[in-house]
Amino acid sequence: MKPNQDNPFKARLSREKFTENLIFGLLRGVTFFVLFCAAYLFWDIFSKGAGKVFEGEGILNWEFLTDDPQTLHVLNEDGVEQRLSSKKYYALKDEKTLKRWNEFLAGSTYEFCQQKIKEAFSALEKEWQAEELEKMVQSFVAAEKDRLVNKFGFWKDLLSDTKATAVDFEVPEAEVSAMVSGYFLGHLNQESNRLALVKSEITRFRATHYPTIEKLNVENLQSLEEAYRTFLNQIAEPYRSSLSSFSDEITTTYQKFLDANGPKEFGHFKEALIAYGQVREVVITDSAESSVWKFIQSALKPFEEAVSVSLPSTDYAYSGGGIFPAIVGTLLLVIGAMLIAIVLGVFCAIFLAEYGKSGRFLSLVRLAILNLAGVPSIIFGLFGFGLFVIFLDWNVSLLAGWFTLAFMVLPVVITASEEALRSIPQGFRESSLALGATKWTMIKTSVLPYAMPGILTSSILGVARAAGETAPIMFTAAYAKRSELPWEGLENWTDFFFQGVMALPYHIYVVSAKIPQNAYTADMQYGTAFVFLVLVLGVASLSILLRNRLRKKYRW
Amino acid sequence: MQETTELSPESASVLPIHSGIDPTISIKNLDFAYGSNQVLHGVSLDIYPREVMAFIGPSGCGKSTLLRCLNRMNDLVDNAQITKGSIEIHGNNLHDPSVDVIELRKKVGMVFQKSNPFPKSIYQNVAYGLQIQGVRSKRKVDQKVEESLRKAALWEEVKDRLNENAYGLSGGQQQRLCIARTLAVEPEIILMDEPCSALDPVATGRVEELILGLKNEYTIVVVTHNMQQAGRISDRTAFFYLGELIECDFTKKIFINPDKKQTEDYISGKFG
Numbered sequence: 001m002k003p004n005q006d007n008p009f010k011a012r013l014s015r016e017k018f019t020e021n022l023i024f025g026l027l028r029g030v031t032f033f034v035l036f037c038a039a040y041l042f043w044d045i046f047s048k049g050a051g052k053v054f055e056g057e058g059i060l061n062w063e064f065l066t067d068d069p070q071t072l073h074v075l076n077e078d079g080v081e082q083r084l085s086s087k088k089y090y091a092l093k094d095e096k097t098l099k100r101w102n103e104f105l106a107g108s109t110y111e112f113c114q115q116k117i118k119e120a121f122s123a124l125e126k127e128w129q130a131e132e133l134e135k136m137v138q139s140f141v142a143a144e145k146d147r148l149v150n151k152f153g154f155w156k157d158l159l160s161d162t163k164a165t166a167v168d169f170e171v172p173e174a175e176v177s178a179m180v181s182g183y184f185l186g187h188l189n190q191e192s193n194r195l196a197l198v199k200s201e202i203t204r205f206r207a208t209h210y211p212t213i214e215k216l217n218v219e220n221l222q223s224l225e226e227a228y229r230t231f232l233n234q235i236a237e238p239y240r241s242s243l244s245s246f247s248d249e250i251t252t253t254y255q256k257f258l259d260a261n262g263p264k265e266f267g268h269f270k271e272a273l274i275a276y277g278q279v280r281e282v283v284i285t286d287s288a289e290s291s292v293w294k295f296i297q298s299a300l301k302p303f304e305e306a307v308s309v310s311l312p313s314t315d316y317a318y319s320g321g322g323i324f325p326a327i328v329g330t331l332l333l334v335i336g337a338m339l340i341a342i343v344l345g346v347f348c349a350i351f352l353a354e355y356g357k358s359g360r361f362l363s364l365v366r367l368a369i370l371n372l373a374g375v376p377s378i379i380f381g382l383f384g385f386g387l388f389v390i391f392l393d394w395n396v397s398l399l400a401g402w403f404t405l406a407f408m409v410l411p412v413v414i415t416a417s418e419e420a421l422r423s424i425p426q427g428f429r430e431s432s433l434a435l436g437a438t439k440w441t442m443i444k445t446s447v448l449p450y451a452m453p454g455i456l457t458s459s460i461l462g463v464a465r466a467a468g469e470t471a472p473i474m475f476t477a478a479y480a481k482r483s484e485l486p487w488e489g490l491e492n493w494t495d496f497f498f499q500g501v502m503a504l505p506y507h508i509y510v511v512s513a514k515i516p517q518n519a520y521t522a523d524m525q526y527g528t529a530f531v532f533l534v535l536v537l538g539v540a541s542l543s544i545l546l547r548n549r550l551r552k553k554y555r556w
Numbered sequence: 557m558q559e560t561t562e563l564s565p566e567s568a569s570v571l572p573i574h575s576g577i578d579p580t581i582s583i584k585n586l587d588f589a590y591g592s593n594q595v596l597h598g599v600s601l602d603i604y605p606r607e608v609m610a611f612i613g614p615s616g617c618g619k620s621t622l623l624r625c626l627n628r629m630n631d632l633v634d635n636a637q638i639t640k641g642s643i644e645i646h647g648n649n650l651h652d653p654s655v656d657v658i659e660l661r662k663k664v665g666m667v668f669q670k671s672n673p674f675p676k677s678i679y680q681n682v683a684y685g686l687q688i689q690g691v692r693s694k695r696k697v698d699q700k701v702e703e704s705l706r707k708a709a710l711w712e713e714v715k716d717r718l719n720e721n722a723y724g725l726s727g728g729q730q731q732r733l734c735i736a737r738t739l740a741v742e743p744e745i746i747l748m749d750e751p752c753s754a755l756d757p758v759a760t761g762r763v764e765e766l767i768l769g770l771k772n773e774y775t776i777v778v779v780t781h782n783m784q785q786a787g788r789i790s791d792r793t794a795f796f797y798l799g800e801l802i803e804c805d806f807t808k809k810i811f812i813n814p815d816k817k818q819t820e821d822y823i824s825g826k827f828g
Contacts, residue, residue: 016658357634358634425672427668427670427672428672428674429632430629430632430666430668430672431666431668431672431674431734431737432674432684432688433629433632433661434627434629434661434665434666434668434738435661435662435665435684435685435688435737435738435741436658436659436661436662436685436688436689436741437658437688438658441688445684445688446674446684450675554675554676
């Protein structure tokens with residue numbers, strides 16, 4: 001019989017049905033996402049790792065398994081790349097040297113020498129081509145000009161700043177003028193040192209290679225000499241001229257200044273220092289400006305040294321101050337990771353326990369998830385680094401740390417949540433369905449609330465693990481030192497997720513293994529460890545309290 | 557308990573079954589299988605409005621399976637399917653693809669062997685069916701909860717502790733609460749799967765009394781192991797053996813003068 005028009009059971013095209021399908025899609029999506037990540041993890045390690053272990057001539061790369069760590073030497077001969085470990089590299093080198101020595105001895109000596117030296121010279125000539133030299137010289141001169149102009153401009157500004165302010169105390173004129181000329185002279189000295197360095201470089205080149213060149217009487221000798229002379233002239237000439245004009249100008253300014261203001265107003269280097277402090281606040285990013293900045297710093301060094309007090313002390317890094325950023329960072333990491341793990345884990349578990357039909361595929365999925373639980377944490381770190389930090393380009397950030405930690409505790413959460421869901425009596429499900437609930441309504445109202453204590457129990461285990469592991473956050477989220485708290489200095493709110501944080505376990509690692517040990521670091525690392533334990537205990541206790549409350553509410 | 561035994565043979569004969577009324581449920585030549593394991597073989601059976609139909613038979617004879625087919629609870633079992641025949645309620649095939657199983661289950665309520673109230677308050681238990689249907693009006697829900705509890709003869713016992721956990725009730729009260737919960741969604745047919753098997757005789761008596769009261773409004777199908785119970789509460793009885801319907805007739809006839817030898821043997825306790 002065909003169902004008639006007023007069939008009371010006729011399917012409704014309702015919102016409920018839509019929700020039902022949506023939820024199913026979501027749960028399945030999450031499960032497949034987790035599976036995809038598991039697959040990616042294993043694939044990544046197998047494809048790259050197996051490549052390393054099985055490369056080379058034989059089936060297995062025995063050297064990789066049996067040798068000690070050595071430097072790798074990558075040879076590039078005629079476009080063919082060859083990778084050699086130190087041992088092999090030196091063996092090959094010795095072998096080749098011996099061979100060449102034999103050849104050398106065997107050949108008719110003088111012609112052979114000429115030939116060899118000619119080859120060496122042409123190689124060198126390629127490196128020192130006139131064009132290259134010219135470029136070098138030009139850029140050097142341009143930079144030098146800039147520096148001198150900036151130098152002078154700043155000095156003028158500083159002087160005009162200084163004269164505008166009131167007199168607090170005086171400094172002997174002579175001392176200041178000595179200082180002023182002293183640091184300019186110092187700077188010029190520095191430059192001439194630089195020039196001397198270039199000179200000596202060229203002299204060295206000449207000393208090493210001229211004898212052979214002269215002896216060989218190569219036609220290109222002329223051109224090399226010429227290039228060298230031009231080089232020297234080009235450097236020296238503008239330098240000399242700017243030097244003279246500079247000294248003229250500074251004398252004039254100085255004289256003018258003295259004339260206009262009298263000796264009384266000249267001596268406040270306190271104001272000069274204030275001006276210096278103000279300049280210091282300005283953030284200079286442009287590279288041209290930063291060279292100005294460097295000059296300013298070097299120029300004002302004598303002033304600074306005159307006022308700063310030095311204390312007799314020995315410094316111990318990381319042994320003072322506190323760990324507040326690390327506490328905040330760990331809390332943030334744990335909370336975020338657990339939220340992600342519980343959401344993904346519970347979705348996955350619901351799909352597996354309630355929707356999944358038992359079969360080969362599902363047992364495969366479970367096997368994959370259980371295997372994930374056995375993966376060492378450092379490998380999760382590597383996985384997170386590869387997928388989140390590099391591939392998704394999240395950099396070292398909270399978000400990357402959250403997902404890495406979440407994936408590490410996910411197997412535990414999924415397995416335990418599935419158990420919790422399965423332990424809910426079938427009667428609840430049947431009664432709910434028999435009262436006209438849709439599948440999702442049934443899960444939402446009469447399975448999930450009662451499974452929550454079990455799910456929370458598993459998540460407590462997860463909390464301790466997520467908080468405790470160092471390896472997964474080492475490359476993905478943790479900074480050795482960061483003074484700003486996560487909510488400080490954000491330009492917009494999304495930056496919150498893309499910043500690295502300090503974390504307690506990583507701090508312990510840094511303090512105890514990465515810096516020189518001394519009597520003060522020991523206090524620090526044990527203090528951090530103590531706070532860490534208390535914190536984990538606190539977070540776990542909170543979850544236990546929550547679980548107990550829920551248990552009391554739902555007992556049957 | 558004494559009232560329940562007063563069902564006289566005459567009361568069955570005055571049922572309006574033969575007076576041309578359409579059956580509520582009509583099972584036609586039904587084959588049912590769990591995977592390759594066929595558990596029902598060609599069952600045909602009509603159930604009429606406002607009668608109590610009892611399914612009896614030894615364990616594994618398929619009577620529970622048939623009951624669970626009537627509101628498609630078997631959909632929950634993987635690979636379970638009807639391989640032949642059909643079930644119709646008022647002429648509508650239950651397994652037609654256009655049927656909304658949610659609507660069906662609202663009309664065909666079910667009470668399970670093990671009383672399984674939700675671990676919530678008594679009120680919440682009864683209101684559950686209404687709440688999932690989206691009834692928001694507090695007044696309406698209150699009214700329906702009271703009405704259902706009254707129908708399930710539980711109101712007087714629990715009216716002062718509606719907000720206490722349902723697991724504080726006794727076994728029989730819990731089972732009547734489950735019946736009240738089912739009544740709240742206004743079904744037309746109530747299926748009961750051995751509703752008294754976990755209860756003591758006094759509680760059983762109360763539930764049986766309740767069933768007899770309910771049959772004025774609802775069509776009731778009861779699966780039971782207890783033949784005396786079938787005798788006390790049902791109008792007609794169907795005897796199943798190894799997945800086949802052996803005999804279906806008025807209860808008094810089945811118990812006094814069955815047509816089939818197997819039925820007689822089972823009734824008289826020779827096997828089962």
